[in-house]
Amino acid sequence: MIEKYLHQHSLKIFTVFWFILAFLSQISFLSPQIFAKENKVVIIQSQQIAAYSEAIKGFEEGCKGKNISINAIYNLNGDADEGKRIIQNIKDNEFEPDLILAVGVLAATLVKEQFTDVPIIFCMVINHKRFNLQGANITGISSEVSVEDQFAILKELLGARKNVGVIYDPTKTGNIVSEAGRVIKKLEFNFIKKEVTSESEVTPALKNMIDKIDVLWMIPDSTVITKTSLNAISKILLKHHLPIFCTSDALVKAGALVSVSPDYTHTGLQAARMAQTLLNNPSTTSLGITQPDKLKLTLNTQTAEIIGVNLASFQSHPDVVLYP
């Protein structure tokens, strides 16, 4: 039967193979250097946490068969001093990487300071705009979902409710709130903002605004989100049967209703693609900062049950993670 099949289509198979061989020969002729040299990449992560590991794993997978070899993965252990020392050591070595992947804010900021002529890709940096991670040799993947995407989901979640509350430290997340202000007008939401400068002001600010809001939007603000404040915020919101909308699945686990966040593995894959682009085009040193390709929606069904929100429509979304 196979022989019969080959006999009948031998001409077609031959033609296809011929074209494939011609194409491959063309490629090998046009870009001999790609195949000639293997690109060396160094990964520097701020600390050893699962999210960073997922991203690195994605990157590694993305680099496979792409003529990219990952020479070393450095861990800064979350210590600025140690991080500086490690990076200084990397710099002092005779080996010079073709590209550096910085995972996390500490790694990104230190690498940016020390390497000015090596292309750098950073990822997993929360609120990257705060740290001025821009430069001719810097490419990045934002860890925040765009405000438009977030509010599109929020609109679906709120239905008729329009009052969105946010508590923020203007020195840290003022940029996010001002950007949201512009978006929110288009979507006809009422924005109720409370500025705080310390953790102790968070609970009074929330109590002050709790009767005026339909949902609390929690942005990644280190003044607002602490272990203590998070517990207090969750309790107050649950007591008033109000949902928390955020960008961290960890907060959903801690009691928030829903979060929209990047898929960390896909972030790594996205970084690998960008690395490939940069390495294949030596004249291009930066691709700018891009949004994550793939998002995941994390829902807390227990919270939804307590505050009486129907999540049926969300459950049909792709890439939904339900907790618990």
Add this chain to the structure above:
Amino acid sequence: MFSLRTKLILFMGILIIIIGILICLFFLIHSKRQQEESLRKLGTSLVTLLAQDNEVKHALNYTQSAFLDAPIKKVQALDMEEEIGYWRISNSKTVMVEENASWLNIQMKEIPTRHGYQSSDIQLTHRMITSSGETFYDFSIPVVEKQTFSEEAFAAQLLGEIPAKAEQKILGFVQIGLSPHKLNERIHRIILRSIIPMGVCIVCGGICITFFFTKYFVSPIRHMASITLDIAKGNLTRTVDIHSRDEIGQLSLSFNQMTKALKASYDEKEKIMAQLRENVNNLSNANKELVKINEQLNEAQERLVRSEKLAIVGKLASGVGHELRNPLGAIRNALFIIKKKSGNTCISNDVQKFNKLVEIVEKETDRSIKIVNDLLGFSRTAKPTVSPTNICSIIESSLSRLKIPDKINKVVQVEDTLPLVAVDANQIEQVLINLIQNALDAMPKGGWLTIHARRENNFLAVTITDTGCGIPDTIKNKIFDPLFTTKPKGMGLGLAISSNIIQRHEGSIDLKSTEGEGASFTVKLPITKT
């Protein structure tokens, strides 16, 4: 007591002093707090620097004191003003370094060692006082293992990895004590260089401003007071020349209006007073005239009364004289015949006795005739027949007709160039005889009789003065009345006749007498105009 300006200066001065003191106090407290805050910052910086030093962490981790020298020297180098009193670095096992500054004499065991703090917050103990009386600001801070970069910790929290605040291992403690002696010096310097000069400037400046302000404020009032004084003295033309728009200006305006009204009222009063004075003068003049008229009336009345009296007396004297003179003449004639015939017929023993009786009858008859003649003379006093006469001759004639006793001294003073007077010489002589006789009668025991003739304006005055018993005031007005006499044998007609004669000569007769010292009668006769 005190002037308004003094009171204002005193009040404002006290107020400014209080404000100055309060400002200085506020500044002092503020400066002290600032200095304490800077000391606190210094202490916090130094202790933090030491606690975060990797060498210190290493030394504490492995209990190696040798690594501590360099960090301590680094901290000491930063302590420019030598404010560090002591320092102590210890781990859980032992106190590794414990020293105090060389200039400080304290026992380190007095400083409590920090143990077991689970918080990394800096503890600041104010005014830790040792037994030697030294005061310190104590700073203690735990030395912890290397911390995770805060943003990474936050990322880990958001990404669901580890708790927000991981408990960190405390390796040991760093303790630094700062002495406030430099702080006190600085505060003293601030007090001396800033606060005291500032206070003095505030007080002096304030008092100077108050001085000028009160001068400005009080000078219009003083000006008004001086003007008021002038006005009180009667100078109503003064006005206050202040044109400000404040209350003083309003007061001066009102004051000027009041002065104007006062002046109008004063002028009106003066006008009325002038009229009153004129009326009073008129009344006074009228009164004087009335008094004069009254006196004239009284005189006329007296003259009238006297004339009436004289007329009555004259009439009576005339009747009595006529009726008595003829019988008295017949008696006298009869006596003459009796006397003649008795000389021839009577017995010689009885002749003497008879003659004596006849003489008595004759003498008394003569006297009665004289009285009757006087009465007739009084009643018949006729209009004088005047002719220019030398008064001197009248005086001499009068004196010659009188017998002046030896015990009476006579003085006659007649001015040389006396003019002649138009008088009836007999009548004037009668007057002078009456007056001289009265003077002689007043001096029974002797004395001085002075006759003085002189010219007084248009009159010729003859004064007859005696040193007798004088005339009492009670009878001075009556002595010129007819029939008034103080003599036991007098008729009381002499002075009345004299006064009558002088009046007829348009002259006057005046009396001056003091009882017991004598009397003085002055006869004034008009001098004939030639």
